[in-house]
Amino acid sequence: MKHVIGVDLGTSAVKLLVVNETGEVVMEVSKPYPLSHPKSGWSEQDPNDWVRETIAGLSEVAAALPQATTQIEGISFSGQMHGLVLLDEQNEVLRPAILWNDTRTSPQCKAIYEKLGAERLQQLAKNPALEGFTLPKLMWVREHEPEVFTKAAKFVLPKDYVRLKLTGALHTDYSDAAGTLLLDIEGRTWSEPLCSAFGIDPLICPPLVESHACVGQLTEDTALATGLPRQTPVFAGGADNACGAVGAGILEDGKTLASIGTSGVMLSYQEEKGKTFGGGVHYFNHAAEDAFYTMGVTLAAGYSLSWFKQTFAPEETFPQLLAGVAEVPPGANGLLFTPYLAGERTPHADATIRASFIGADSSHTKADFTRAILEGITFSLRESLDLFREQGKTIERIVSIGGGVKSETWLQMQADIFQTPIVKQTSEQGPGMGAAMLAAYGAGWFGSLKECAEAFIKQDAVFEPDCNRAKTYETLYELYKQVYPATAAICKALSSFRK
Numbered sequence: 001m002k003h004v005i006g007v008d009l010g011t012s013a014v015k016l017l018v019v020n021e022t023g024e025v026v027m028e029v030s031k032p033y034p035l036s037h038p039k040s041g042w043s044e045q046d047p048n049d050w051v052r053e054t055i056a057g058l059s060e061v062a063a064a065l066p067q068a069t070t071q072i073e074g075i076s077f078s079g080q081m082h083g084l085v086l087l088d089e090q091n092e093v094l095r096p097a098i099l100w101n102d103t104r105t106s107p108q109c110k111a112i113y114e115k116l117g118a119e120r121l122q123q124l125a126k127n128p129a130l131e132g133f134t135l136p137k138l139m140w141v142r143e144h145e146p147e148v149f150t151k152a153a154k155f156v157l158p159k160d161y162v163r164l165k166l167t168g169a170l171h172t173d174y175s176d177a178a179g180t181l182l183l184d185i186e187g188r189t190w191s192e193p194l195c196s197a198f199g200i201d202p203l204i205c206p207p208l209v210e211s212h213a214c215v216g217q218l219t220e221d222t223a224l225a226t227g228l229p230r231q232t233p234v235f236a237g238g239a240d241n242a243c244g245a246v247g248a249g250i251l252e253d254g255k256t257l258a259s260i261g262t263s264g265v266m267l268s269y270q271e272e273k274g275k276t277f278g279g280g281v282h283y284f285n286h287a288a289e290d291a292f293y294t295m296g297v298t299l300a301a302g303y304s305l306s307w308f309k310q311t312f313a314p315e316e317t318f319p320q321l322l323a324g325v326a327e328v329p330p331g332a333n334g335l336l337f338t339p340y341l342a343g344e345r346t347p348h349a350d351a352t353i354r355a356s357f358i359g360a361d362s363s364h365t366k367a368d369f370t371r372a373i374l375e376g377i378t379f380s381l382r383e384s385l386d387l388f389r390e391q392g393k394t395i396e397r398i399v400s401i402g403g404g405v406k407s408e409t410w411l412q413m414q415a416d417i418f419q420t421p422i423v424k425q426t427s428e429q430g431p432g433m434g435a436a437m438l439a440a441y442g443a444g445w446f447g448s449l450k451e452c453a454e455a456f457i458k459q460d461a462v463f464e465p466d467c468n469r470a471k472t473y474e475t476l477y478e479l480y481k482q483v484y485p486a487t488a489a490i491c492k493a494l495s496s497f498r499k
């Protein structure tokens with residue numbers, strides 16, 4: 001039987017999905033790598049860790065499925081967005097990648113607004129200037145590490161670097177380019193006015209391709225290192241949220257997903273071009289051709305839970321940590337959490353805000369704290385959902401993807417807080433499945449991504465909202481929304497005390 005491989009380069013790990021022609025996942029491999037925070041608000045990874053772990057994952061696939069490897073008709077990628085990978089003339093990395101959740105670039109974002117003004121920026125980039133985006137990171141390196149910047153021949157996004165090392169071919173796709181703040185989103189070219197306003201040589205930007213485009217095959221070295229055939233076709237792939245949308249079947253207006261990975265995302269397909277939803281959300285190219293989506297982002301969603309586990313229960317697994325949480329009532333016995341460990345994007349674009357537990361008392365247990373964290377993350381995503389609903393988007397059901405899907409308690413909580421049915425698919429790996437689907441479509445298995453979605457995507461369960469819990473959560477949500485304005489000034493004043 002024919003197979004494709006979807007490689008999802010997440011923030012916590014690279015996850016590989018081997019999928020057969022009926023859409024069945026025949027093998028999954030996950031290879032973690034470290035995340036480093038050299039200073040408060042900084043977030044970096046070594047791009048060569050991504051390459052090493054991807055090759056290790058592909059080798060595991062080749063060893064476990066020797067017959068299947070000769071029938072692999074494509075590999076494609078999904079990647080954490082916005083991260084700046086700077087390359088020299090020889091395509092070697094010049095410094096650690098500066099990631100999507102790094103907020104060191106507030107002065108550069110301010111400079112972008114001062115130069116263009118919010119209205120002109122919105123007109124050209126269709127997005128606000130946010131610390132996580134790639135352009136302010138380029139400006140930061142130019143200002144703070146000029147000796148590095150002068151050596152930079154190209155920049156790429158994270159998954160593009162991995163693909164470059166596997167194939168020797170250098171590209172990015174429209175969905176990932178959209179998150180740089182340098183793309184003319186609807187014109188689908190690097191924006192000449194944006195590049196020239198900020199002194200960025202367009203030659204530093206990688207060539208643009210469609211997400212399903214075949215960009216080459218494995219190099220001889222990669223074939224040797226992995227055990228996969230050299231002629232295996234490689235397809236460009238897309239931004240992880242665009243791929244998540246493909247893998248969750250978000251391919252027409254009204255279809256919406258909630259993703260809880262390291263970040264949290266509320267994403268909806270956007271038929272009407274250029275709608276800004278008040279400027280607080282992102283508007284990006286889809287991995288499907290000539291299509292767009294809009295989304296709000298919580299910077300520390302799953303990251304809040306993994307931070308809590310690592311700090312207070314490092315010996316426990318996630319299922320052990322979550323074991324008592326279903327028995328704790330909504331509201332965690334009077335404990336509220338706001339997930340601002342790394343600053344925030346939507347609806348509060350604020351790099352200095354930090355997280356809070358409000359209402360802690362001596363009766364609270366670890367299970368109360370854990371439940372408060374799950375609720376706080378979900379309230380934060382509800383704020384993005386409200387932005388869409390308030391501007392007239394009809395959202396009747398939400399597909400949930402990402403690591404958070406592993407907890408049924410969390411899925412039910414999403415249904416109760418979002419007040420909408422939550423769909424769980426057979427694979428929670430939305431981005432990896434989306435990458436596999438791009439390979440399947442690129443390889444010509446299907447006439448369109450929609451046809452591929454019909455064949456590949458399978459629903460596993462639906463979680464319906466419970467009226468009583470939804471009502472309780474409405475009261476709690478109103479309290480949650482008061483925490484940001486009440487703590488913003490305090491967090492700003494505390495920022496000079498941070499590491």
Ligand SMILES: Nc1ncnc2c1ncn2[C@@H]1O[C@H](COP(=O)(O)OP(=O)(O)O)[C@@H](O)[C@H]1O
Nearest residue numbers: 010011012013261262302305318402403406407
């Ligand atoms: N059993 C579990 N129950 C609930 N959440 C989980 C579980 N296991 C992992 N997670 C959450 O999933 C997150 C990782 O999700 P994932 O989609 O793999 O992230 P990424 O793509 O950013 O690497 C972790 O940070 C954690 O919060």
Ligand SMILES: O=C(CO)[C@@H](O)[C@H](O)COP(=O)(O)O
Nearest residue numbers: 010011080081100261262263
């Ligand atoms: O910055 C964004 C979206 O704008 C993040 O969603 C990143 O794309 C990281 O994704 P995960 O590692 O959480 O999947």
